Amino acid sequence: MTATPGTPAKRSYPHPPSTVRIRGGSSALRDTLTLMTLPVLAALALPAAFAGGGTRRWFGGRAESQRAEAQAAKDAAAAAFYELDTAQRDLRISIETITAVDDSPAARRAATDFETLGRRIDEVSQRYIQAVDAHDLDRDDLEAAAASRARSELTSAKDELIRVRQDLDRFGGSLGPLLGKAETQLARLAPAVERARQALLGASNALDSVREKGLRADDLAGRLAALSPELTKLNQGAGQHGVQQTVERAERVQREAGAIRAEAERLPQKAAEIDHRLVSLRTRAQALTTRAGQVDPVLSELRRRFAAACWQDLQQVPEQAARDVRQAELKLREAQAARDAQHWPDATSLLSTVRALLNTTDEAVSAAGDRLTRLNAVQKDPQAEIERTRFAIRDAQRLAMSGRTTPDPRHARPLDDAVGRLERAIGTLEAGRHPDYWHFLSETEAVRQMAALVVARIREERGGPLSGGSRP
Template sequence: MVVQLGAGLVVAAVGVAALPGSFAGGGTRSWWRRNENMRADAQAAKDAAAQAFYELDSTQRDVRISVETVKAVDSSPIAQRAVGEFDELSRRVDETSGAYIAALDAHDLDATELDTGVAARARRELEQSRQQLLRMKDELEKYHRTLEPLLSRAESQLAQVAPAVERAKQALLAATAALDAVREAGLRADEPARQLAALGPELTLLNEGAGRHGVQETLRRAGEVMRRAETVRGEAEHLPERAREIDRRVVSLRTRMEALETKAGTVEPTLSELRRRFSSECWQDLQRVPQQTAESVKAARVKLDEAATARDGQRWADATAALGTARALLNTSDGAVAAVGERLRQLTEVERDPKAEIDRTRFAVRDAQRLAMAGRSAPDPRHAGPLDAAVGRLDRAVEGLTGRHPDYWHFLRETAGVREAAAQVVQQIREDMGSGH
């Protein structure tokens, strides 16, 4: 019946009849299973490569964070080399990742018709990409291990940033509080206030952080801000005591000035006695002491008034400077007044017993001569010369004690000079002995 319908139909019928036989025989079904197995293998290779790519990307991010940490803190040649090595590694990682992405884009494993050869090639190329990705990951991890000493130091320094900045801020708060307390006490504290205001821009830079200015610079700035803020706080806290100290010094110097005026009243009587008892050479250099004392006291009074005015105006530096000048003037006048009385005492003693001064001076010379001869048959010319000159000088001073009014003051200066010359020789001998000469 099928044949009678025509050759075309016969062929078609045969074809239809053959289809069930083909599937039942298993040849086509076996080919389909192999195709699906190749697709599965390629998909597994794709998933494994994707996992390797993810791990490499994660490792690269971790290493980059470490490198950026080192870079932000350490500018040493070793650190710079390490950063350069990472740049080269990153370039190679990018190349490897690019090759993986190219292999991934080259094959559509989800295509309905996937040739076994294409699937096999996709599996092979993706497996190769996975191996390359894993090798790059290993290289990154090895590099990361070599970076650990630099990273440890960098992290240690980074850990110092936040506490250092916080200490600086706390110092600024303490300085501000001290300044406020001083102002509440009625003191202006203009200079500490100016110094504190100057730290405002530095605080702004600190708040911008180490990310912008670098760790070392931030640590340096934090330390500087803290130091300056503590200085401001110390000055502010010291102001009340400084004011009290200036008040005490003003009172003390006024008292001293009044006492000096009282002592100055004894200068003229003392000078009169010097003029009456001794030659003019003994007191001529003291003639202007009364006038100089009066002038110094007057100048000191002016300076004390200036200091008091500056203190009332809270110009602490001006007050301190004026007090220093007043004290120097009073010191000079005190010395001059004391010198007049001391001159009378010395002249009186030598007039009464010049032999005591002569004996004291000769003893000093002989003591130096004995030291110069110790262990020697003849003295060193460097020592003998000055000592012989001292002996001659003493003899001339003694010979000058003649007449009704000898120049006792010249005599005393000469004996003092002789003793000084002997003392210098003794010092020189001892230095030579100490150095082994």
């Protein structure tokens, strides 16, 4: 059969259905149509018979529309519930990250706020589940009113879920600084632990190298052994001891192990330095013994030529010098024994004591010779000392008057006192056959110091050094 353009082609049957023609008018035609339509109705009924295990009653368009809207509300609520649950799980990971690292009040407050939000989430989730359980949208006899009520309750549950989700998102956004800090700490954890382990290994290797050179380094070995419990805690991990504590422990172990390694690597050099100091201080002690023996002639000349006040404080120098040198030699022997036993801290401490004793002796022995030299100079030409002191006073006076018509009393008064003190010191040189030259030198030195203090005060008040003045 040919189809007319624009109209669908009629389906052809190889064997058209047979009809029973019954004479008798319209009733016979109805019977014929009934026989033809039975197979079509049966075919339409089959899908309904197998859908849902039974047949669904037909209640009309409004009931089905309400059912569809209720189902849509149920699907939307389910999606909101899933999104809220996912967001809560993600945020719980963030909270656990923060609390594992941070024990600050802000971190504890964040954990408490999350627990409060969790209780709200449980409440709205429970209402959602109750709404779902309360309405069977697949019932065949679901009425329009029941479907409408289900839609309303499910929509309300969805809205509550969305509101809580929004609160949860805002709370999560506020955790940014805390979470960033916690993630930074976590990022530091593994590298810090690894650096600590490498530092311990480096310290151990350095000690082995030192021992191969015949140096025991027992104190360094003891310090390294003391770090063993710390290494055990590092191996136990942050899960048992906390992230922050583990990072701090790793950094502390790294520092201590690094210090041990550095000292071990420097130990051969330290041993060589101690050997050199032993030789040097022993030589110096011998030289001071010789010099101390020269103090008595110096004192004899001082007694012969100058007043007692010029040398009385030096009377004990020879005896004290000899005693200090003997003490230094004793400490040197103890230092040598400590070095032979490789007790490096003891050897270093003893050598410091020897050096202090020899310094004191050197100063005392030198003081006698210096005293005689200065007394000889002032006895020969006291005017040089006087002019030197007057120059210091005049220099301070010029600075005090710089830019002023009258000096500041705070500066003028001590300078006037200095002038008077110098004049009195000069007067002592004219009293008697044996002037107290040492007192005179002490006074002129004190006057110059007084002038120097005034200069320093003026410069400080005026904001720094000024041109036009010489150093007193």
